[in-house]
Amino acid sequence: MKRWIVASLGVLAVAPALAEAPIPPPVAAASAADDSGEAAPSAAWKDRIWFGGGIGASFGDVDYVEIAPVVGYRLHPRVSVGSGLFWRRRSDDRYSPSVETTDYGGSVFAQVHVVPSVFAHFEYEYADYEYATLDGTARDGRSSLLVGAGVYRPLGGGVGFFASALYDVTYDESDWPNPYDSPWIYRAGVSVGF
Numbered sequence: 001m002k003r004w005i006v007a008s009l010g011v012l013a014v015a016p017a018l019a020e021a022p023i024p025p026p027v028a029a030a031s032a033a034d035d036s037g038e039a040a041p042s043a044a045w046k047d048r049i050w051f052g053g054g055i056g057a058s059f060g061d062v063d064y065v066e067i068a069p070v071v072g073y074r075l076h077p078r079v080s081v082g083s084g085l086f087w088r089r090r091s092d093d094r095y096s097p098s099v100e101t102t103d104y105g106g107s108v109f110a111q112v113h114v115v116p117s118v119f120a121h122f123e124y125e126y127a128d129y130e131y132a133t134l135d136g137t138a139r140d141g142r143s144s145l146l147v148g149a150g151v152y153r154p155l156g157g158g159v160g161f162f163a164s165a166l167y168d169v170t171y172d173e174s175d176w177p178n179p180y181d182s183p184w185i186y187r188a189g190v191s192v193g194f
Helices: 002-018
Strands: 049-058 061-077 077-090 100-115 120-133 136-156 161-166 184-192
Touching: 049 077, 100 136, 120 161, 136 184
Parallel strands: none
Antiparallel strands: 049 061, 061 077, 077 100, 100 120, 120 136, 136 161, 161 184
């Protein structure tokens, strides 16, 4: 039973990182001409903007809260660019006294739909993060360059499932401290359109 509880808490601890909303799937390309033979107008700039992000929380020996809003712009039916911010707060009661840390940062990204359900993802992220030391906590900043791919599956009604695997090409495990334990970052979840 105790192993099941620990495993459940572990899943809940990483769920916010997995719950970031992906870029919406590409919009079906408009016909190049309407019935009159004239070229169809391109979508208005406000119709190309989209919003998303992630919210996560877990509670137990390690309390975790994350807020990560994202805004994007569809340059082309298959290409979107955007930026996001994130804020994370942790309280780790496994230490005596408890260790509380806060991370924040932002990212810019591009996503290219190779086919409607498969996308390539490129992201630059800067994280200002706090970590535990023998004397309390300290802060550091780190840039990451993430590249990878993912899948998006519409479920209907503006809802869809996504999963992606990203690799931090700048990750160096000998360069401590590091905001992530691995160069691989996995994201999966359900997105809901507004």
